[in-house]
Amino acid sequence: MHFVTDKLWFPNPKEATEDGLLAIGGDLSVERLLFAYHSGIFPWFEDDQPILWWSPDPRMVLFPENFKVSKSLRKTLNSEKFKITFNQNFEEVIKNCATVLRKGQAGTWITAEMQNTYIALHKAGHAISVEVWKNDKLVGGLYGVDLSQKKVFCGESMFSLVSDASKVAFFYLSEYVKLKNYKFIDCQIYNAHLESLGAEEIERDTFLAILNQETAPESSAD
Missing domain, CATH: 3.30.70.3550 (Leucyl/phenylalanyl-tRNA-protein transferase, N-terminal domain)
Structure with a gap:
């Protein structure tokens, strides 16, 4: 220790x-x-x-190309009943992640100090949020730390006030990092819900090796 x-x-x-x-x-x-x-x-x-x-x-990660879209989730995505935004209301997302209780959870680890720190990270450009809206009301979302130089997104927490809202947020995050050629989304520790969406456990040595792999710089247009 x-x-x-x-x-x-x-x-x-x-x-x-x-x-x-x-x-x-x-x-x-x-x-x-x-x-x-x-x-x-x-x-x-x-x-x-x-x-x-x-x-x-081991470490839980999602390789974005492995995201599993169930028939019910596909139906939800096709229904277009949700509006998706990025970085439109980071503070409300993290507040909801801290206060919306989950099954089997009595409290939260997202303390006031933690919230203030990640809000500062967001303002510095190192943390992003995904918001899910229904009828102009925030009903789901997630946030995490964006290691853009390493091509890794570190997921922190997500919340849902209506069915499938957090799954939709996670889907759009996976599409976002896929377009940016990110290596994986770090999900940290085992979670059965995330496993059902395609996340998997890998050995820590493998995780660190991929995390520290050199990535080619993005080319800029002339």
Whole structure:
């Protein structure tokens, strides 16, 4: 177990405990969060806990070309009953992710401090949101950290107020990263719902190897 101080540093992600816990402490500055995500590390803790940093093995990811569209989801997508936007209301998305309860969940790990930090990340251009609207009301969405240089999107949380809204948000995110030739969406830890949509577990070594693969720079038009 490692303890992080004010120094902008993390141990090797492979040194995490069996349950994936890597380090304790530090802060939630934009600089530290970006350093963590670029290293394959993410924060996850509750209000009554210190800041906890994780690097689980295995790691849940979605390769965008593997997104599974069920017949019912295809019907929803074809119905065009939802309007989809990007980065139109990041703060409301993260607020809903923190407050909309999920089955079997008593509270939230998206504390007020976490919300403020990711909003700062968004304002700095490093976090994006996908919004799902129905009759001009926000009914679903997701947010996460965009590692554009590494061609990786780190999904953080999503919410749904009506059936299929979060699935629709995830579908459009997968289409977005596919168009940008991203390697994968990092889903962090196993989730049966995400598995049903095509996400899978890979070994941490594989995750880190893909994360750190060099990518060719995007060419600009003359």
